[in-house]
Amino acid sequence: MPALPTKLDVLHSPDIVERLKRAPSEHKGDAGKAILIGGAPGMAGALLLAGKACLYLGAGWTIIDMLDPASAHADSEQAELMIRLAKEDAVKALNQSQPDVIAIGPGLGHSALAIEWLIASLNYPRAPLIIDADALNLIADSGDLLNALQKRNQQFPGQSILTPHPGEAARLLKSTTAQIQADRSQSLQNLVALTQSIIVLKGQHTLIAGPLHSAVQCEAGNPGMGTGGMGDVLTGSITAIAAQGVRHHLDLWDAGCIAVQLHAMAADSLVQKGVGPIGLTPSETILEMRRLLNKLL
Numbered sequence: 001m002p003a004l005p006t007k008l009d010v011l012h013s014p015d016i017v018e019r020l021k022r023a024p025s026e027h028k029g030d031a032g033k034a035i036l037i038g039g040a041p042g043m044a045g046a047l048l049l050a051g052k053a054c055l056y057l058g059a060g061w062t063i064i065d066m067l068d069p070a071s072a073h074a075d076s077e078q079a080e081l082m083i084r085l086a087k088e089d090a091v092k093a094l095n096q097s098q099p100d101v102i103a104i105g106p107g108l109g110h111s112a113l114a115i116e117w118l119i120a121s122l123n124y125p126r127a128p129l130i131i132d133a134d135a136l137n138l139i140a141d142s143g144d145l146l147n148a149l150q151k152r153n154q155q156f157p158g159q160s161i162l163t164p165h166p167g168e169a170a171r172l173l174k175s176t177t178a179q180i181q182a183d184r185s186q187s188l189q190n191l192v193a194l195t196q197s198i199i200v201l202k203g204q205h206t207l208i209a210g211p212l213h214s215a216v217q218c219e220a221g222n223p224g225m226g227t228g229g230m231g232d233v234l235t236g237s238i239t240a241i242a243a244q245g246v247r248h249h250l251d252l253w254d255a256g257c258i259a260v261q262l263h264a265m266a267a268d269s270l271v272q273k274g275v276g277p278i279g280l281t282p283s284e285t286i287l288e289m290r291r292l293l294n295k296l297l
């Protein structure tokens with residue numbers, strides 16, 4: 001029987017969140033360079049939402065490696081995003097960019113190019129790695145990719161975080177969504193054991209645990225969050241906080257906990273103001289997260 005999760009309360013631990021405070025002399029290099037990978041044809045929006053969250057939650061540079069050639073161009077609505085075409089030779093692209101943090105998965109799809117970028121990300125040493133959506137589905141379908149993830153975690157413990165929703169968790173555990181939901185705590189522990197990664201099991205009362213951390217549960221959040229793209233926002237937010245964390249002494253566990261709580265609290269705050277639950281959008285949630293985070297510092 002897994003131990004019962006304790007309540008996630010990291011936003012009320014000033015010693016943790018205050019580490020994001022910026023000294024007057026800081027520059028973008030201190031806020032970290034993030035690369036986000038995904039956005040196959042038809043799903044560019046998923047990666048753009050993750051990128052937008054990464055930008056608004058404070059990363060120094062947000063670079064988007066987009067698989068869809070038709071969408072891989074500068075966005076005049078969000079000119080801060082550095083959007084480029086994810087070409088073959090992912091290893092070279094990552095080595096040239098030298099990211100502090102990598103996120104892969106939103107709208108990634110299942111193509112050979114998607115697999116190449118996932119292998120390159122898993123083999124990129126040390127940098128915190130956030131794995132979501134189709135990147136999780138690809139790992140669920142391939143023993144070799146799962147082995148590469150496990151090997152990475154042996155070499156660089158605590159440097160990968162997976163953010164499955166119950167459907168993705170079921171694919172990873174060769175189970176069903178109903179079985180995952182029937183015992184979320186046990187599913188969480190099974191995912192940690194399988195992947196050796198920090199796991200964020202999303203859904204009502206998101207759970208987080210890792211090989212070095214016992215389970216915590218987020219009590220905030222509401223069904224207004226059930227809108228396509230809301231998970232992409234969480235991925236971009238973890239990425240942003242992890243990118244700043246590299247020079248602000250927050251590890252990937254801290255970044256995951258801060259982002260999960262902030263994400264759910266922002267959605268609750270918007271509902272209190274009458275923005276949702278019906279029609280609450282991921283884009284609005286990003287702006288509310290930024291407001292709440294700055295208020296906390």
Ligand SMILES: NC(=O)C1=CN([C@@H]2O[C@H](COP(=O)(O)OP(=O)(O)OC[C@H]3O[C@@H](n4cnc5c(N)ncnc54)[C@H](O)[C@@H]3O)[C@@H](O)[C@H]2O)[C@@H](O)CC1
Pocket residue numbers: 042043044045046047105106107108109133134165166167168177181202203204228229231232
């Ligand atoms: N704007 C866009 O381009 C978007 C693209 N998306 C991409 O679309 C691809 C497919 O992802 P999807 O997640 O939509 O589809 P999936 O088929 O992976 O998952 C959907 C299923 O998972 C289960 N599930 C999910 N959350 C649950 C919960 N909280 N409780 C119980 N069951 C739950 C349900 O069975 C649901 O039908 C991914 O690459 C994703 O990144 C999505 O992120 C949505 C937005």
Ligand SMILES: Nc1ncnc2c1ncn2[C@@H]1O[C@H](COP(=O)(O)OP(=O)(O)O)[C@@H](O)[C@H]1O
Pocket residue numbers: 133164165202203204205206220221222223224225226227228229230231232233234263
């Ligand atoms: N009823 C709910 N209560 C609390 N949080 C929810 C609820 N429904 C969805 N969420 C949250 O919304 C997000 C949805 O993520 P996900 O399913 O991955 O979306 P997408 O793939 O469309 O981006 C997760 O953070 C999840 O925890």
